[in-house]
Amino acid sequence: MMIRLFRRQLPRNRRGPLKTMFVITSMPVGGAETLLVNMIDRFDRNRIVPEVCCLKEPGPLGEAIRDRVEVHSHLLASKFDPRTLPRLISLFRRQKIDAVVTVGAGDKMFWGRLAAWFAGVPVIASALHSTGWPDGVGRLNRLLTPITSAFIGVAASHADYLRNQEGFPDAKVFAIRNGVDVQRFSPDPDAALAVREELQIPGDAPLGIIVAALRPEKNHAMYVDVARRVSQQIPGSHWLIVGDGPERPAIEAACSEAGVSDRVHLLGTRHDTPRLLAASNLFLLCSHNEASPVSILEALACQTPVLSTNVGSVKESVRQGETGFLVPPGDAAAMAQHAVELLQTPRLAERLGEAGRELVVGTGSLEAMVDGYESLIQEQYDAQVHSPRSIWPQWEPLAGLGSRRARG
Numbered sequence: 353m354m355i356r357l358f359r360r361q362l363p364r365n366r367r368g369p370l371k372t373m374f375v376i377t378s379m380p381v382g383g384a385e386t387l388l389v390n391m392i393d394r395f396d397r398n399r400i401v402p403e404v405c406c407l408k409e410p411g412p413l414g415e416a417i418r419d420r421v422e423v424h425s426h427l428l429a430s431k432f433d434p435r436t437l438p439r440l441i442s443l444f445r446r447q448k449i450d451a452v453v454t455v456g457a458g459d460k461m462f463w464g465r466l467a468a469w470f471a472g473v474p475v476i477a478s479a480l481h482s483t484g485w486p487d488g489v490g491r492l493n494r495l496l497t498p499i500t501s502a503f504i505g506v507a508a509s510h511a512d513y514l515r516n517q518e519g520f521p522d523a524k525v526f527a528i529r530n531g532v533d534v535q536r537f538s539p540d541p542d543a544a545l546a547v548r549e550e551l552q553i554p555g556d557a558p559l560g561i562i563v564a565a566l567r568p569e570k571n572h573a574m575y576v577d578v579a580r581r582v583s584q585q586i587p588g589s590h591w592l593i594v595g596d597g598p599e600r601p602a603i604e605a606a607c608s609e610a611g612v613s614d615r616v617h618l619l620g621t622r623h624d625t626p627r628l629l630a631a632s633n634l635f636l637l638c639s640h641n642e643a644s645p646v647s648i649l650e651a652l653a654c655q656t657p658v659l660s661t662n663v664g665s666v667k668e669s670v671r672q673g674e675t676g677f678l679v680p681p682g683d684a685a686a687m688a689q690h691a692v693e694l695l696q697t698p699r700l701a702e703r704l705g706e707a708g709r710e711l712v713v714g715t716g717s718l719e720a721m722v723d724g725y726e727s728l729i730q731e732q733y734d735a736q737v738h739s740p741r742s743i744w745p746q747w748e749p750l751a752g753l754g755s756r757r758a759r760g
Contacts, residue, residue: 375464440467531721566597652708
């Protein structure tokens, strides 16, 4: 018989900073993962003390932050590993966690919230970073809506999607815009020549770039097709792919088939992304689905104009003809046409880049995003201190799992 334990909740003035566990599958170099690292580094430790739980391996970013935050890993052996639940419950209780925030949908959203409920964690939230697969919310995850304090969208239109398409209660949906460090991601005139010298390509070569984990939904095949099309009109152009993942062999094969292996450079995981973005003439994103990709904000902050598929909330950052251009998903021909136009019209590219940085500085700062998370977690905690029983409903799907409640 599983017993639901309730920890006595102290007001914040007696509890102190809230211990917050971010639950994620792993931490390769990707948008959501980079965003999490940026937040962790900026949290005010007098408000939030963050920890990270990687259900699988930590990944490169998880290893990189171990020196400044507790990282727990290898709690999920397989997709249907039933031992995941007791492991997570034990972890949350042992660490005295005040808030659990799951990052993305799928296993981490399900196991993280369910374990938090059984562990008596006061605040249970889910941050979603795209629309549709892989962040589509399945039936099992929908069953956990009653025990969830907050669903976090990464832009205003993404929050609308969570309400209108995913059907989450309006009162539980919050929008916290993605943000980037506009000091770290900024124009760097010296980067252009240095990056080309490092890659052994001509100093005046037009350069495109994509920064995205090598996963199917990022549609790198379209990026390779765009590179092929543009290279037919601008033979000296080169193309960077930053990131790693399971699609690397398929991307390498696509480059070979398209005849662009000599000009498409797969750089893998990099820790100098600001320099690479600032050195590039164009940033491309070809995803099948997104919400508000942080990589786009990083590119715009570096004054690099963006070409992207018109998915999710991208249009809030990539404003047609103002900070970049949008094309229908899968339309490589249209993206290539815009790429040629920008590469052949430097003044237009410069104007779009300047407008992009101005937009990000005004609306997408990292400080605003961090404050949004800190405030939401604190507000949800305070609400539950004042109404402790209302947030732990007799949730019917779990009613048979335990018949006693204990307060500790």
